[in-house]
Amino acid sequence: MTNWLIEIAGWLGGGLILLGYVLVSSGRLEGRSVAFQLLNLFGSLGFVTNAAWHGAIPPMTLNIIWCLIALWTLATLARRKGRARA
Template sequence: MNYFIEIIGWIGAVLIVGAYFFNINGQLKSSSVVYIISNLFGGIFFTINTFVHQAYPSMIVNIIWVVIAIAAILKKNKPTRAN
C-alpha cells in the first residue's frame, strides 16, 4: 500500500478528531479559523484516502465535510453590512 496515502489519512484523522476534542473541551470554538481549517484539510486528506481505498460512501461524506468548511471560511470572510 502507498504509505503516503496512509499517512495523509492518519493526518486527516488527527486534524478532525483533534479539533473536535479541543472544541468539546472548550479550548477551541467551532467558529475559529483553526477549527475550520483543521476540518477543511482533514476532510481533504480523508477524501484522498477514501478515494484510493474505493470507500465511496466515506468519500462523499468527506467531500460534504470539505464543502461545509469552505462555506464557513467564506462566511467568515464575508464583509458585514452596516445598517
C-alpha cells in the first residue's frame, strides 16, 4: 500500500508541475503568481517523496531546490503584498 501511495505522489507531483508549465505557457497564469508557485511547491514535494523512497538522490536534490525556490518566491510575494497594504 505504501509503495502505491509513493508512486501516486510522484505522478501527482509531475502532473502539478506540468499543469503549471502549461498554464504559464498559455498565458493563463503568471510565473510569479501564488497559484503557479503552489503548483511548483506541491509538485516538487511529490517528486521529493517519490525520489527519496527510491533512493534517487540527484532528482530528490533537484526537487528540494525547486521547493526552496517556490517557498522563497511565495515569501517574496507575501512581503510585497504586506508592503502594499501599509
